[in-house]
Amino acid sequence: MIFTVTLNPAIDKTVTIDNFRIGDVNRITTSRIDAGGKGINVSRVINQLGGKSIALGILGKNGASTIQNALDISGIDHYFVLIDGDVRVNLKIIDCQNHTNTDINEAGISVSNEQLADIFDQIQVRMKPDDIVVLTGSLPPGTDPSLYRQWTEMLQRRGTRVFLDADRTPFQMGIESAPFFIKPNRFELEQLCHTTLPSLDHIIAEGKKLLNTGIKVILVSLGAEGALLLTEDQIIRVEGIRVKPQSTVGAGDAMLASFAISLEQHQSYLEAARLASAVSTAKVLCPGSNPPDPAVIRQLLTQTIVYDYSKRITLER
Ligand SMILES: Nc1ncnc2c1ncn2[C@@H]1O[C@H](COP(=O)(O)OP(=O)(O)OP(=O)(O)O)[C@@H](O)[C@H]1O
Ligand SMILES: O=P(O)(O)OC[C@@]1(O)O[C@H](CO)[C@@H](O)[C@@H]1O
Incomplete structure (x- = not known):
């Protein structure tokens, strides 16, 4: 099973503004809520990829139904602690x-230690060794920034694999517990390493240092430039993919998400990277935070180029 944890959920309001200017009056042309x-x-x-997960987290009562309904409509199992306040927009x-x-x-709304403990307990009672727990996103204001580090350590001691994707101090501290998988983008990796990473070789050099700390898989996403695993x-x-x-x-x-499913299904890292590329590229073709269209994923899969970087050999599709 894959558990996803969102301690600071949000309602995303995506607006389009032609020629957006800071310090000026800007007019919205389209707007959507997700x-x-x-x-x-x-x-x-x-x-969307046909897999199963349980989504856990903490939700302000005002706005909670937007998120709960979206999960219910898709038939996604979820457990959210409801607290006073608004879901952030x-x-x-x-x-x-x-x-x-x-x-x-x-920033979101503050949560108590009891509410956090409730979520952690829910994961603990449901999880089995080899399950995947995805800890991702910012922490609610006032939360101990070492929370991801503590949870990663306790969960992995019980045999689960933690996938961590966050930024700033919670991420920095979280990697001290050597999560199984991390997915920094280039900027987040630069923050982690306190240096600029202008080339793939720089990324590889810093990535290797992180692997030496016990992290098993690092997927560095590079926006339009693809990724490095x-x-x-x-x-x-x-x-x-252009x-x-x-x-x-x-x-x-x-x-x-795509990488987690592939590993749950025991696919090779090569296949996992290929699918993750097609799925994430298909995502950017969707409006707002909408999940990607399976037909587009299938079509993009024929365009992925994946190779062993150290040997510079293109691998068979
Ligand atoms: N402009 C783009 N064109 C094509 N593919 C893209 C583009 N932006 C992102 N992608 C795909 O999505 C993957 C993840 O993107 P990115 O590196 O921007 O992640 P991120 O910074 O974690 O994103 P976010 O925080 O918005 O979820 C990329 O590796 C790539 O496969
Ligand atoms: O503020 P955080 O928790 O770092 O990021 C939250 C967020 O930007 O991440 C998602 C995209 O990755 C959005 O749905 C959401 O608004």
């Missing part, structure tokens, strides 16, 4: 003229 938050996006993509500004996506994310004995390069994106919101979540 259930958001990284773990929730992961569960929705897993469902994250604004995603898409400027098709200048080809930019700007995120303006609210690092394990103890493989470096796989996935080239970007498309005209509608919304890149949740592209990283789609990539992680």
Whole structure:
């Protein structure tokens, strides 16, 4: 089973603004609302790929139904602790003229240690060894930034594989417990390593240092430039597929979701990387935080280029 944890969910409001200008009056041309938050996006993509997951987290009572309904309609199992307050609304500004996506994310609402413990208990009673627990997204304001580190350590001691995708201090501290899988984008990896990573070789050098700490799989996503997968004995390069994106919101979540399903099904890292590339690229062709269309994924799978980077040999499709 795959468990996704979203401690700070969001309602994503995606708006398009032509030629968005800071410090000026901007006019919205289209607007849409989606259930958001990284773990929730992961569960929705897993469902779209025909897999199963349980989505867990904490939701403000005001706005909770937007998220619960989206999960119910898709038949996704979920467990959310409801608390007083509003689900945060994250604004995603898409400027098709200048080809930019700007995120303006609210902080969210504070949660108590009891509410956090409730979620952790729910995972513990349901999980079995070899299950995957996806810890992803920002923590609610005031939460101990070492929470992902503590949870990763306790969950992996029980034999589950933790997939961690966050940023700033919670991510920095989380990797100290050597999660099985991490998916930083280039900027997040640079934050982790306190250095700029201008080339693939720089990324590989820093990635290897992280693998030496016990992390098993690092999938570095590079936006339109594709991704790089690092394990103890493989470096796989996935080239970007050229498309005209509608919304890149949740592209990283789609990539992680696809990878989690592939590993649950014991596919090779090569196949997992290939599918993750097609799924995440299909995601950017969807509006808002919508999960990708399976027909588009199938079509993009024929365009993926994946190769063993160390040998520079293109692998058979
Ligand atoms: N503009 C794009 N064109 C084609 N593919 C893209 C584009 N942006 C993202 N992707 C695909 O999605 C994957 C993940 O994207 P990205 O590196 O932006 O993740 P991220 O920064 O974690 O995203 P987010 O935080 O918005 O979920 C990329 O590796 C690529 O396969
Ligand atoms: O503020 P966080 O928790 O870091 O990120 C939240 C968020 O930007 O991530 C998802 C896309 O990955 C969106 O659905 C959501 O709004």
